[in-house]
Amino acid sequence: MLAEHFDEVVVLERDELPPDAEHRRGVPQSKHPHFLLNSGRRAIGEIFPGFEEALIADGGMHLMPSMDAAYCENDGWAPRKSGSMTMVYSSRVLIERVLRDKVRELPAIEIREGVTVTGLRSTGGGTTNGRVEGVEYRTADGDEGYLAADLVVDALGRGSSVIDWLGAAGWSVPPEKTLDAKVTYVSRWYDLPPAGRRPESWWWKHLVITPTQDTGDHPEEHEFLSNFFPIEGDRAIVCMGSWGIQMPRKTDAFEAALTRVRATAFGEAARACTPTSEVHLTRSTGNKWRRFDLVDVPPTGLVCVGDSICAFNPFYAQGMSSAARSALILGEMLRGRDAVDPAFFREFLDRQKKSLDVPWMLAMARDQAYDFATGSEVAAPWRRRLAARFSWPIFNAINATSREDAYVEETFAQVFNLDKSLKEMLTDPRFWFGLARYKVRQLTGRTVVPGGFDARHDPPGTDFTGYRGPGRASSSGARRGDDRVGA
Known part of the structure; x- marks a missing residue:
């Protein structure tokens, strides 16, 4: 996005970048699954036209989760049927390699590898005329250098030292919102059997x-x-x-x-x-939001994106999409402007905050339910009890209702993909009407699509798309499932 508006964009990359889809030191999380949410797919597709097609050409898979994935929910395997959501499945390392290829096609961009940023240079720190003017760095050979810039973008991730450098230069340290629900996960890679x-x-x-x-x-x-x-x-x-x-x-x-x-x-x-x-294994999973938008005098000349400003519990697959959405905001704001002045950065922070509110609220809704969670956003005991008591039942109700109510299914898919906020869903009368109507159908035995297939058996492959009940299948031809699998 910057290459459209600046004569030169220099990327200072700590790692030596691999030529192919390989793990590297600076991205330890690449060893775990990565979901690219639909909002992120669209954002990256707008930044790099042809990205998704290139990803699929190199082995990524365009799938419909409701048809191509088997979900074991509270009461057993969910029924298989068509849905509104699709996803592109691939490894994180392949996503990065395709993005690197796209970046290298842009003549305005220079990538310097093996370079570690060691500090910021600025003037007037903390004053209305204060400005970040460039970065100090060290090469792999140990040589020290300085790069002046009209705009500095911090994409250093969770471990970014930018707030420490700003504080040392006189700026106010932004307040942080934090919540660590003690999530830990482990992954291992496997080759599938031959087809x-x-x-x-x-x-x-x-x-x-x-x-x-x-x-x-x-x-x-x-x-x-x-x-x-x-x-x-x-x-x-x-x-x-x-x-x-x-x-x-x-x-x-x-x-x-x-x-x-x-x-x-x-x-x-x-x-x-x-x-x-x-x-x-990964334990670095806490939610952390550095609220630069709350600083009275934010630094001119600096933008933070991705985990360097807002890191999420990776379980919710929001990181790449949130970063891409920030890049789109930055690009939109640069169009038609001749200068990046203090008003520009204040507006960017306000718009970025609105974008980050959507995934942040979603992450808080689940992680605040745990008594062992720590951080500034730990909920009051009564709120934790409510979250623990109702979050799963509501989730179960949404999943069950989605089998027979397209509006509820599409609304929840939009929230999951960051296209709609959790608040919008929870204040939508039609959404709640759908849940209530399905509950009445459950209580009166009038639901149609079965669910809760025994988790001790294989997930049933029956396609319930268009299913109208026993003996009343639609023209799509719902098939009978494995007789070993009972509802």
């Missing part, structure tokens, strides 16, 4: 097992959120995560835990594949 040797029950590409809501005695693995996540090259990332539970770090413990996940198909699928990596 001709996969079990007949593998109609699905993606398996999702949500945490149990059973309050009785059960293995702790029933509390895991588990993903068998497909990526390019006939591979999958098997990931298990939890709130507040120690996760298995060693290979033997990881493989044993797979067999205790509450849906037996999950462990069976992993055992049918060939592991190709060690177990990768």
